[in-house]
Amino acid sequence: MLPELLIKGLSLGAIYAMIAMGFCLLWQTSRLVNFAEGEFVTIPAFLMVMFYSVLAVPYPLAILFAILVAALLLGVVMKKTLVDALITRGNTPFVVTTIALGFFVKDFLTVFATPEAMNFPSMVRQTPLHFAGAAFSSLDLWNIVIAAVVILGVGFFIRKSKPGKALQAVAQNREAAVIMGIDAQKMILLAFSINAVLAAFSASLAAPIYMVKYDMGNELGLKAFYAAIIGGFNQVRGALLGGLLVGLIEILTAAYISTKYKSGFVLLVLIAVILFKPEGLLGTKEQ
Amino acid sequence: MAQANHAMKLRSVLIGWALALLLLLLPVFVFKSQYLLYISSLTCIYMIVACGLNIVLGYAGQISLAQAGFLGIGAYVCALLGPTLSFWVVLPLAGLVCFVIGLGLGFPSLRVKTHFLAMVTLGFTVIVYLILVNEENWTGGPFGVFNIPRPKIGSLSFSSPANYHIIVALVTFILLLLAFWGLNSQWGRAFKAIRENEARAEMLGVNLRNYKLMAFAIGSAFAGVGGALIAPLFGYIDPTMFALGFSFQFLLMVVVGGVGRFEGPLLGAMIVAILPEMLRVTEKYFPVIFALAAILIMVFMPKGSVSAVDWAYKKITGKEEPHLTK
Numbered sequence: 001m002l003p004e005l006l007i008k009g010l011s012l013g014a015i016y017a018m019i020a021m022g023f024c025l026l027w028q029t030s031r032l033v034n035f036a037e038g039e040f041v042t043i044p045a046f047l048m049v050m051f052y053s054v055l056a057v058p059y060p061l062a063i064l065f066a067i068l069v070a071a072l073l074l075g076v077v078m079k080k081t082l083v084d085a086l087i088t089r090g091n092t093p094f095v096v097t098t099i100a101l102g103f104f105v106k107d108f109l110t111v112f113a114t115p116e117a118m119n120f121p122s123m124v125r126q127t128p129l130h131f132a133g134a135a136f137s138s139l140d141l142w143n144i145v146i147a148a149v150v151i152l153g154v155g156f157f158i159r160k161s162k163p164g165k166a167l168q169a170v171a172q173n174r175e176a177a178v179i180m181g182i183d184a185q186k187m188i189l190l191a192f193s194i195n196a197v198l199a200a201f202s203a204s205l206a207a208p209i210y211m212v213k214y215d216m217g218n219e220l221g222l223k224a225f226y227a228a229i230i231g232g233f234n235q236v237r238g239a240l241l242g243g244l245l246v247g248l249i250e251i252l253t254a255a256y257i258s259t260k261y262k263s264g265f266v267l268l269v270l271i272a273v274i275l276f277k278p279e280g281l282l283g284t285k286e287q
Numbered sequence: 288m289a290q291a292n293h294a295m296k297l298r299s300v301l302i303g304w305a306l307a308l309l310l311l312l313l314p315v316f317v318f319k320s321q322y323l324l325y326i327s328s329l330t331c332i333y334m335i336v337a338c339g340l341n342i343v344l345g346y347a348g349q350i351s352l353a354q355a356g357f358l359g360i361g362a363y364v365c366a367l368l369g370p371t372l373s374f375w376v377v378l379p380l381a382g383l384v385c386f387v388i389g390l391g392l393g394f395p396s397l398r399v400k401t402h403f404l405a406m407v408t409l410g411f412t413v414i415v416y417l418i419l420v421n422e423e424n425w426t427g428g429p430f431g432v433f434n435i436p437r438p439k440i441g442s443l444s445f446s447s448p449a450n451y452h453i454i455v456a457l458v459t460f461i462l463l464l465l466a467f468w469g470l471n472s473q474w475g476r477a478f479k480a481i482r483e484n485e486a487r488a489e490m491l492g493v494n495l496r497n498y499k500l501m502a503f504a505i506g507s508a509f510a511g512v513g514g515a516l517i518a519p520l521f522g523y524i525d526p527t528m529f530a531l532g533f534s535f536q537f538l539l540m541v542v543v544g545g546v547g548r549f550e551g552p553l554l555g556a557m558i559v560a561i562l563p564e565m566l567r568v569t570e571k572y573f574p575v576i577f578a579l580a581a582i583l584i585m586v587f588m589p590k591g592s593v594s595a596v597d598w599a600y601k602k603i604t605g606k607e608e609p610h611l612t613k
Contacts, residue, residue, distance in 0.1 A: 086586065096581075097585040100539055104582060111574075260417070267410045278403060
């Protein structure tokens with residue numbers, strides 16, 4: 001039982017980690033907290049369903065188009081409208097605006113799309129794989145692999161490429177980066193775009209599991225938030241650890257303690273982290 | 288001369304508050320419909336909760352997502368203990384319980400700067416919801432609590448919508464008056480100092496952490512009392528009424544109305560409670576419109592709807608509208 005649970009936990013955790021990674025990147029570059037992150041997953045999910053189920057676009061293209069549209073809408077457009085308008089006003093107005101944005105997206109989809117849950121097929125057919133006496137789900141393993149590839153890819157981009165390094169510079173010390181000639185606004189735009197892509201990839205993995213519904217972002221957004229806080233906002237590694245931990249705790253709690261309180265244990269860990277190590281498990285103290 | 292000015296100002300404040308009380312009680316005399324009285328009572332309760340949140344957000348500058356949780360605690364305290372203790376005991380008790388829990392929550396969370404209170408209150412509201420849903424033995428679980436009684440004094444019953452609204456209106460009046468008095472006192476000045484420049488306020492001797500803690504505890508107590516009022520209003524409560532989303536709604540209420548201004552949350556509460564009813568024909572679209580309006584207000588009118596009222600006041604009278612609190 002335990003090995004299957006661990007894989008399941010890692011599979012869920014990998015999805016959370018992808019979302020949390022984008023969320024943390026946003027915070028690191030712009031010091032903004034995006035309470036609509038869950039809806040950044042919902043929107044690409046709806047787009048995927050639209051392309052695939054309604055417009056009969058072939059499955060891989062449907063996902064690709066959804067990711068591209070999301071990157072445009074939730075990356076570029078979002079940055080150039082809301083972020084630019086609010087970034088000078090400080091943190092609280094942006095937080096409240098993203099809360100309103102989250103409501104707007106959910107209500108909009110309920111009224112103008114559909115309040116019903118919709119199916120979306122997974123990339124890989126769910127078959128049990130037998131290994132060392134346990135039966136693992138092929139889907140879980142696939143999710144872990146895909147998420148790992150995406151996360152490593154983005155991580156590689158951030159560490160090795162020129163724009164990636166500029167992004168890091170802005171994240172670490174914005175004033176110094178600007179003095180060195182880096183366009184901070186461009187980096188924030190890049191961060192929002194990467195975040196949109198990460199959220200869209202998460203949607204492709206989460207949609208088959210969670211079903212595509214206007215409120216699917218509630219839980220996913222919250223979990224990503226918990227992951228970022230537990231792991232640490234200001235290190236990408238933090239988001240990863242946080243995501244995996246949240247996934248594991250959730251699955252293990254549901255199996256061994258109680259399904260009803262599976263979110264409860266994560267919350268206790270969250271509150272403990274906030275009280276005893278507020279910068280997160282892998283986070284570093286801010287000056 | 289200064290004394291005469293002071294007396295005049297005091298008189299206008301008193302007249303203002305007498306008018307406010309009249310306005311709050313007006314529905315009792317004007318509305319015959321059960322439904323309209325229900326909306327009036329609901330508006331009053333929203334005003335209490337939003338006013339409390341404004342103390343935390345607008346004056347102490349902290350985002351609290353706990354209002355729905357405290358509303359729920361107040362409501363369940365009233366629903367579960369109401370039949371045994373009397374409503375008149377349960378009402379202040381709900382406030383007290385939430386005040387104490389608020390202190391407990393805020394004490395460790397307000398040590399650190401930035402949005403840690405937001406995160407802790409978010410977790411808190413979700414935990415409260417989980418407990419309400421899962422602990423069926425004492426909360427009734429997802430089925431909720433039925434037949435919540437309305438108060439009475441001796442043989443005088445306040446069950447009818449009109450009579451119950453009298454209670455709601457009076458409690459609202461008292462709480463708003465207390466908030467007004469508090470925010471105009473030395474306290475309010477300390478909050479203003481904190482809001483404008485935390486570092487300087489600290490240097491001037493303001494104990495930031497204590498003021499923020501007090502503000503949070505009071506805001507929480509307000510929500511608790513609101514909960515104790517809302518339970519008999521609905522007659523039936525269940526956990527879904529106190530989910531996290533509701534906390535966000537209160538936040539939007541305060542912001543759309545006007546953060547940091549006394550009348551802001553009152554305006555916001557009225558907008559959220561009354562507007563969808565007035566715009567019945569667009570009922571389906573109201574949530575979308577409200578959310579969009581909130582976004583637009585944050586971008587273009589960050590001071591909230593109150594600034595529109597200010598503008599109208601200036602156009603009409605040519606003077607600046609006096610702020611209710613400094």
